[in-house]
Amino acid sequence: MVQAIINLSENEARVLNIVKGKFGLKNKSEAVSLVIDKFEEQILEPELRPEYAEKLQKLEKEKGIPFKNVAELRKIIEG
Secondary structure (H helix, E strand, C coil): CCCCCCCCCHHHHHHHHHHHHHCCCCCHHHHHHHHHHHHHHHCCCHHHCHHHHHHHHHHHHCCCCCCCCHHHHHHHHHC
């Protein structure tokens, strides 16, 4: 676990206290962790998430369907 000293404005500290109370957390560290987790879920692009990298690795291992041209591919898909 990494420890960090952060400077918060009064408003930011109030927001963390509200988060702490709303979710029944023990301290502001847990509130910061929760806020970061929510930010990650909603804001970060999928390719930055570890789950996405795992999904890509699985997809890369899958065998594709060989085709010579678009017409042949269309025949495979529609056929």
